[in-house]
Amino acid sequence: MANKWDERKKAKEDEYFVKQERELLAKLKVKQEGEAKVSAQKACYMKCPKCGEPLKERKFQKILIDQCTACNGIWLDAGEMEQVAGRDNESWLARFWMKNG
Ligand SMILES: [Zn+2]
Numbered sequence: 844m845a846n847k848w849d850e851r852k853k854a855k856e857d858e859y860f861v862k863q864e865r866e867l868l869a870k871l872k873v874k875q876e877g878e879a880k881v882s883a884q885k886a887c888y889m890k891c892p893k894c895g896e897p898l899k900e901r902k903f904q905k906i907l908i909d910q911c912t913a914c915n916g917i918w919l920d921a922g923e924m925e926q927v928a929g930r931d932n933e934s935w936l937a938r939f940w941m942k943n944g
Pocket residue numbers: 891892893894895896911912913914915916
């Protein structure tokens with residue numbers, strides 16, 4: 844009698860865990876699909892304005908910049924130029940900026 848009850852209880856527990864696991868997996872799948880979509884969208888609009896090749900993010904002085912994989916042109920988002928130049932007034936970039944700007 845007791846064994847039967849235990850078995851039933853065990854079966855119920857298994858059922859519960861299977862259900863939980865399934866829900867977790869479903870959530871994970873949705874999350875992964877969402878992330879893949881976001882990165883695909885990003886990859887799609889991150890194109891070199893000059894030659895149309897995809898841009899690749901790279902770090903320059905702790906700032907993320909986008910560099911073309913083909914012509915090595917660098918694309919800066921709004922404010923990133925100031926961030927790069929403003930980091931050090933004596934930097935080549937700041938001097939270049941003041942001379943030409
Ligand atoms: Zn390019």
